[in-house]
Amino acid sequence: MGIFLTAVAAVLLWPRYEECRAAAEKFDLGELDRIPAISEVFDQFGGSYGRLPGEVRYVVPLAGISPNFVNAVLAREDSRFYEHHGVDFNGIARAAVRNLLAGGVKEGASTLTQQLARNTFDLGDDRWRRKGVEALLALRIERQLTKAQIFEDYANRIYYGLGMYGVETAARACFGKSAKDLTLSEAAILAGLIRSPNRLNPLEDSRTALAQRDQVLARMEELKMITPAQAQAARAESMPSGKRQPPHVQENYAMDAVERDLTILLPREVVEQGGLKIFTTIDRRLQLLAENAVESHLAAIESENGWPHPARDKTPPTAETGAKSTESPYVQGALVAIDNETGGIRAVVGGRDFKANPYNRAILSKRPIGSTFKPFVYAAAFTRGLVPGTLVDDAPLREGEVAGLTGVWDPENSDGENLGLQPVEIGLIRSRNTMTIRVGERATRAAVRALALTAGLESVPDMPSIYLGAFGVTLKALTAAYTMFPNGGVRRQPYIIDHIVDRHGRTIYKATRAELRCLSPAVDYVMNGILRDVIAKGTAAAASSMGLDFPAAGKTGTTDDYKDAWFVGYTTRLTCGVWVGMDRPERIEAHGYGSKLALPIWVDFMKRAASWKYVATDFPAPEGLAEAAPPALPVAAAIPVAAPATPAAATPLPPAQRGSPGNYRVIQTPNGIQILYDR
Numbered sequence: 001m002g003i004f005l006t007a008v009a010a011v012l013l014w015p016r017y018e019e020c021r022a023a024a025e026k027f028d029l030g031e032l033d034r035i036p037a038i039s040e041v042f043d044q045f046g047g048s049y050g051r052l053p054g055e056v057r058y059v060v061p062l063a064g065i066s067p068n069f070v071n072a073v074l075a076r077e078d079s080r081f082y083e084h085h086g087v088d089f090n091g092i093a094r095a096a097v098r099n100l101l102a103g104g105v106k107e108g109a110s111t112l113t114q115q116l117a118r119n120t121f122d123l124g125d126d127r128w129r130r131k132g133v134e135a136l137l138a139l140r141i142e143r144q145l146t147k148a149q150i151f152e153d154y155a156n157r158i159y160y161g162l163g164m165y166g167v168e169t170a171a172r173a174c175f176g177k178s179a180k181d182l183t184l185s186e187a188a189i190l191a192g193l194i195r196s197p198n199r200l201n202p203l204e205d206s207r208t209a210l211a212q213r214d215q216v217l218a219r220m221e222e223l224k225m226i227t228p229a230q231a232q233a234a235r236a237e238s239m240p241s242g243k244r245q246p247p248h249v250q251e252n253y254a255m256d257a258v259e260r261d262l263t264i265l266l267p268r269e270v271v272e273q274g275g276l277k278i279f280t281t282i283d284r285r286l287q288l289l290a291e292n293a294v295e296s297h298l299a300a301i302e303s304e305n306g307w308p309h310p311a312r313d314k315t316p317p318t319a320e321t322g323a324k325s326t327e328s329p330y331v332q333g334a335l336v337a338i339d340n341e342t343g344g345i346r347a348v349v350g351g352r353d354f355k356a357n358p359y360n361r362a363i364l365s366k367r368p369i370g371s372t373f374k375p376f377v378y379a380a381a382f383t384r385g386l387v388p389g390t391l392v393d394d395a396p397l398r399e400g401e402v403a404g405l406t407g408v409w410d411p412e413n414s415d416g417e418n419l420g421l422q423p424v425e426i427g428l429i430r431s432r433n434t435m436t437i438r439v440g441e442r443a444t445r446a447a448v449r450a451l452a453l454t455a456g457l458e459s460v461p462d463m464p465s466i467y468l469g470a471f472g473v474t475l476k477a478l479t480a481a482y483t484m485f486p487n488g489g490v491r492r493q494p495y496i497i498d499h500i501v502d503r504h505g506r507t508i509y510k511a512t513r514a515e516l517r518c519l520s521p522a523v524d525y526v527m528n529g530i531l532r533d534v535i536a537k538g539t540a541a542a543a544s545s546m547g548l549d550f551p552a553a554g555k556t557g558t559t560d561d562y563k564d565a566w567f568v569g570y571t572t573r574l575t576c577g578v579w580v581g582m583d584r585p586e587r588i589e590a591h592g593y594g595s596k597l598a599l600p601i602w603v604d605f606m607k608r609a610a611s612w613k614y615v616a617t618d619f620p621a622p623e624g625l626a627e628a629a630p631p632a633l634p635v636a637a638a639i640p641v642a643a644p645a646t647p648a649a650a651t652p653l654p655p656a657q658r659g660s661p662g663n664y665r666v667i668q669t670p671n672g673i674q675i676l677y678d679r
Contacts, residue, residue, distance in 0.1 A: 033153065086139040158194060565597035578605075
């Protein structure tokens with residue numbers, strides 16, 4: 001009869017067995033080692049800056065786990081771990097008898113391998129089918145992995161409550177130490193909370209955690225893993241007070257920029273698996289200074305009488321959540337700061353409130369850049385032989401002056417005035433539109449576009465309006481392009497991730513710190529002098545009244561109808577760009593020039609940066625340039641717009657037409673060009 005019943009049971013259960021076996025065979029055991037781990041982000045000094053979103057888990061090798069913890073877990077969860085092959089049939093029988101005598105389920109019989117299987121894979125909702133698949137999968141795991149590998153994966157996957165995964169994470173959070181340094185008492189505490197991690201967590205209830213610890217110690221003593229004296233000493237220990245919480249998820253525009261670059265540098269699966277140490281170029285102090293500078297000055301602008309837009313502090317949160325993700329109803333600002341020596345991005349501000357509106361205007365938004373493009377026009381012209389002393393007409397454009405246009409293109413100067421013949425540099429210092437167009441035509445549109453593209457400004461259209469910056473560029477790209485001016489004509493490639501180390505300690509990415517020569521040292525020297533004069537006596541002259549008292553250079557920018565306000569400038573240490581505007585392009589305010597809206601933010605930030613560690617020094621003259629004694633006030637002749645690319649020879653003008661008598665210098669360049677420069 002017994003044989004008959006066994007045969008009947010086998011016939012009835014065989015289909016279920018085959019179903020479970022087939023299901024267990026489908027799982028990829030490679031997933032056991034692909035344990036999601038925390039990815040930490042560090043600032044430029046190697047200090048923890050935050051972490052990426054995801055499970056809070058540090059993955060460590062078995063050698064990084066205290067033997068005290070290994071023994072405590074085996075005593076608590078699977079004392080026959082090294083004897084069974086994935087399923088402990090003796091344990092199942094023992095648990096069945098105890099549960100029968102107790103009249104309910106009082107003891108489980110899952111091995112560590114079975115627990116690893118269900119913590120790794122989704123085994124379904126059907127309880128009996130799930131248990132069958134779990135057992136067969138555990139047998140399969142034991143055939144492929146060693147016991148050491150199984151325990152290591154188990155210890156790193158187990159959940160410890162309060163969002164903590166893995167023994168290393170729990171050890172840091174509960175005791176402020178690494179898993180390899182756990183004492184016997186601490187190891188028993190962690191082993192004791194595995195069965196009910198939230199209810200028994202020592203961070204929530206030390207009393208119940210200590211009670212579970214004592215049970216684990218008693219079991220270890222029973223199994224001869226520890227002596228009675230060791231158990232007694234461990235029980236005498238109180239709950240340690242030192243705790244080290246994992247880094248929080250940093251939510252700001254700098255971290256957003258890091259995450260965006262990360263998805264470009266590494267495959268998605270590598271990022272998602274985590275365990276990365278991401279070392280960035282962020283200066284945490286500069287980042288805070290940048291955020292404060294943008295917000296404080298824009299808040300001050302909003303407080304002015306007659307401000308035509310909603311103020312941020314009076315805008316309900318629901319007003320933004322209901323708008324497009326790229327728009328907010330109040331004025332916005334952005335800032336990018338780049339280290340001149342390396343190209344490392346020290347600060348990124350993409351708006352006023354990342355949580356309310358995470359759209360990163362510093363790296364995503366392309367807005368017309370206005371007069372901040374004019375330095376590229378003049379640099380291209382100087383490269384092609386124009387000299388600062390050349391006189392250029394500031395009169396309205398005439399028909400036929402601009403190549404490729406029929407009729408008159410009639411852009412005006414912002415002040416509505418025309419100054420007549422002026423030295424070329426005045427066109428940049430005072431941001432004269434008509435002079436700039438003539439200078440651009442002298443350089444040729446092709447040369448201006450070529451320089452802009454070389455400097456990293458993408459999608460520069462082939463039309464004369466580019467001379468006045470009538471095309472869209474991101475603040476990051478524009479600021480990076482300006483790094484050529486403080487670097488002797490060499491543009492630094494901007495980057496925010498310096499290097500990345502994986503969970504095994506291998507460096508899997510290293511920034512190249514690329515650079516590209518855009519201008520000759522001679523032309524760059526001239527541009528530095530003129531852009532310094534923009535701050536000293538040009539459109540950014542208000543900087544001195546704002547407290548700027550160190551060498552700096554830069555250019556303001558304002559677009560049509562005051563829709564965008566810019567200032568991009570630099571010292572010998574930092575290049576910084578600032579943009580202010582409305583997300584949906586409209587007039588910011590009447591006379592909302594870059595000098596009024598963007599310059600104060602720039603000055604505030606750069607002053608604080610200089611007082612921190614980015615001390616500004618005077619701009620050095622490039623090697624190879626020798627100053628020569630000027631002849632009898634030579635000044636280059638006024639060059640007509642239609643002149644050929646090769647510059648005409650310098651011709652002395654009558655005294656009445658010589659810009660500023662006595663202020664010209666002649667500088668001999670390595671290629672023999674004499675640069676006449678009005679200081």
